[in-house]
Amino acid sequence: MKEASPGYRPVTIFVVVIGVIALVALVTVAVVQNKPLTQKYKYGIVLDAGSSHTALYIYKWPAEKDNNTGRVTQANETCKVKGPGISSYASNPQGAGESLRACMLEAKKFIPASRQEETPLYLGATAGMRLLNMENASASDSVFKAVEEALDSYTFSYRGARLLTGLEEGAFGWVTVNYLDGRLTQGQKTIGALDLGGASTQISFVSPNFDGSESPNNLMMFRLYGNDYNLYSHSFLCYGKDQALRQTLAHQTQSGQSIVNDPCFHSKYSKVWEYSNLYDTPCVADRKPDNSPTNFTLNGSGNFQQCQQLIKSIFNFTQCKYSRCSFNGVFQPELQGSFGAFSAYYYVLDFLNLADTSRVSLEKAKDKLKEYCATPWPELQKQHPKTKEKYLSEYCFSGTYILTLLTEGYNFTADTYKEITVIGKMQGSDAGWTLGYMLNLTNMIPAEAPDRPPIAYPSYVSIMVITGIVLGIVLLFIVYTHSRTQCSNTQKIV
Ligand SMILES: Nc1ccn([C@@H]2O[C@H](COP(=O)(O)OP(=O)(O)O)[C@@H](O)[C@H]2O)c(=O)n1
Numbered sequence: 001m002k003e004a005s006p007g008y009r010p011v012t013i014f015v016v017v018i019g020v021i022a023l024v025a026l027v028t029v030a031v032v033q034n035k036p037l038t039q040k041y042k043y044g045i046v047l048d049a050g051s052s053h054t055a056l057y058i059y060k061w062p063a064e065k066d067n068n069t070g071r072v073t074q075a076n077e078t079c080k081v082k083g084p085g086i087s088s089y090a091s092n093p094q095g096a097g098e099s100l101r102a103c104m105l106e107a108k109k110f111i112p113a114s115r116q117e118e119t120p121l122y123l124g125a126t127a128g129m130r131l132l133n134m135e136n137a138s139a140s141d142s143v144f145k146a147v148e149e150a151l152d153s154y155t156f157s158y159r160g161a162r163l164l165t166g167l168e169e170g171a172f173g174w175v176t177v178n179y180l181d182g183r184l185t186q187g188q189k190t191i192g193a194l195d196l197g198g199a200s201t202q203i204s205f206v207s208p209n210f211d212g213s214e215s216p217n218n219l220m221m222f223r224l225y226g227n228d229y230n231l232y233s234h235s236f237l238c239y240g241k242d243q244a245l246r247q248t249l250a251h252q253t254q255s256g257q258s259i260v261n262d263p264c265f266h267s268k269y270s271k272v273w274e275y276s277n278l279y280d281t282p283c284v285a286d287r288k289p290d291n292s293p294t295n296f297t298l299n300g301s302g303n304f305q306q307c308q309q310l311i312k313s314i315f316n317f318t319q320c321k322y323s324r325c326s327f328n329g330v331f332q333p334e335l336q337g338s339f340g341a342f343s344a345y346y347y348v349l350d351f352l353n354l355a356d357t358s359r360v361s362l363e364k365a366k367d368k369l370k371e372y373c374a375t376p377w378p379e380l381q382k383q384h385p386k387t388k389e390k391y392l393s394e395y396c397f398s399g400t401y402i403l404t405l406l407t408e409g410y411n412f413t414a415d416t417y418k419e420i421t422v423i424g425k426m427q428g429s430d431a432g433w434t435l436g437y438m439l440n441l442t443n444m445i446p447a448e449a450p451d452r453p454p455i456a457y458p459s460y461v462s463i464m465v466i467t468g469i470v471l472g473i474v475l476l477f478i479v480y481t482h483s484r485t486q487c488s489n490t491q492k493i494v
């Protein structure tokens with residue numbers, strides 16, 4: 001007797017073949033889609049020409065997704081230009097251009113050669129150049145010219161060097177922190193931005209009561225990802241920490257004395273200042289006393305409370321033509337929401353271990369600072385042998401200035417102080433105006449929310465995989481039931 005081989009009907013074979021092809025296709029598509037492609041990036045460079053120094057930032061974003069949301073990040077360790085800010089090169093403009101060389105070469109090494117020509121390069125100057133421009137416009141023009149020539153000589157796509165207005169500086173800092181924190185795409189509540197530089201300081205926040213009608217100069221309007229923002233922003237020129245220090249020194253040398261006992265410096269600290277040097281800035285130039293000696297000696301007395309009193313004297317609270325003011329007659333709406341504080345807020349508060357405002361309350365910060373300021377200078381030097389003397393000697397002043405500016409100047413209270421987060425980096429990018437500036441100039445934040453694909457990518461992959469598995473099970477089931485039928489048929493025949 002001959003055993004019957006199990007014969008499949010052509011229809012079954014067809015179904016199985018089609019099924020297998022579909023399955024292979026599905027799995028292939030899912031795998032290929034899922035495979036991380038060797039990511040291609042585009043780059044952008046911004047030079048922050050601040051009053052104290054210049055820093056170069058490289059940003060990168062996936063090449064295909066210029067307009068995607070929140071995808072631009074800082075690519076390099078910030079390159080710090082050696083030497084002072086470009087505004088210090090008034091008598092040697094060429095030197096300003098040359099000073100940028102080392103960082104520009106680093107950028108050339110960092111960015112793939114094939115991307116360099118399309119990489120936009122910007123330089124933005126802030127308060128140091130604002131002051132130089134006020135003092136000597138032709139000198140600031142020469143510095144800009146020298147810097148432009150230098151930057152234009154590299155392979156990058158040079159897009160200009162310019163002076164930012166205080167409003168822009170404040171507003172782009174606000175864009176940066178909110179972009180990095182992912183608050184812009186869905187129209188979430190934004191956070192305010194506090195930026196402290198050497199020559200100016202900025203405060204920016206959205207307040208529901210502010211539409212600019214009371215003070216149009218403080219209004220920056222943005223439409224980002226389909227949401228409108230009326231941003232309040234103000235930049236106080238001469239209230240960065242270095243110029244604020246000069247203001248306190250000017251206040252103490254009005255009678256042309258040769259010795260100053262300064263409560264913002266540590267006891268046993270002493271430094272000789274030249275009058276001509278101290279008063280060589282538009283922030284205090286018109287207050288230079290007549291008949292002053294060449295020098296004065298600053299002797300520290302290390303007293304936080306007296307230092308705070310001294311700092312208060314550089315704020316003017318007497319006149320305000322608006323419904324409310326911060327200081328110097330500047331309009332400021334009621335503080336709203338949380339704030340991110342960066343640049344020198346971070347450097348100073350981090351050094352003093354006061355940066356974690358959720359743990360260190362305003363009262364605690366004052367107590368700690370009181371103790372810190374009262375530490376004699378030789379002791380402090382022993383504790384911090386590696387910290388540069390200039391920085392170390394000024395932390396008592398800077399810390400006191402920050403607390404005074406926030407509370408007396410901007411009207412933060414013990415409660416609202418807790419709402420301030422001190423930020424160095426956010427998602428790996430430095431907080432500052434540069435990222436917001438580049439995003440704006442390259443149109444990388446669309447006014448309208450970008451169209452989203454009907455299915456988000458991860459859901460798409462999951463659907464493909466699940467469908468594949470179900471299809472496979474169905475196929476197996478068909479094959480199984482079919483072979484059983486065949487088998488029982490065969491038995492019947494037998
Ligand atoms: N590690 C650092 C770096 C800068 N700084 C200070 O941070 C400030 C930066 O100001 P900036 O150069 O951006 O000046 P602006 O043009 O923003 O006013 C300066 O007062 C520097 O001395 C600091 O305290 N610690």
Ligand SMILES: [Ca+2]
Pocket residue numbers: 050051126196197198343
């Ligand atoms: Ca700055």
